[in-house]
Amino acid sequence: MTRVLMVCLGNICRSPLAEGILKSKVDSDKVTVDSAGTANYHIGKGPDKRSIATAARYKIDITDQRARQFTAEDFDKFDYIFAMDRSNYNDIVSLAKNTSDKAKVTLMLEVLNNPQAIEVPDPYYGGDSGFEHVFQLLDQATDLVVKKIESH
């Protein structure tokens, strides 16, 4: 079993989409996918309505997800930890116990190898188009993540 964790700040906009999109592309008997936020603002809440609507347009249902906060124990529970932006990356790595923990963490868009797209922008304070943009970035990145996981 390969275990993948998607992490953003609030765990209500970006990482729930990343979780839902990757889940839609993998065999759940082989890959488990979860998400978390570095902040505690939204613990227990469902995804943002705009993330739910965006996922639904692509026939992905993320309504059952509930926000939780990233903890240091997640390093033991997951093989791959994907941070949506650099601030998330730094917050996650600051909790790493050793170099092996740290090595599990990468920026989600690193797989795209595109210097124009390094971070998944936080869509929380913007309009609906920000969520569509986030979806497209995550859709491209997760295609490559699937290949990476399957080659292991």
Ligand code: 4NP
């Ligand atoms: P997310 O978006 O990190 O993609 O879930 C955010 C959600 C909430 C807040 C910030 C970002 N907030 O400040 O409440």
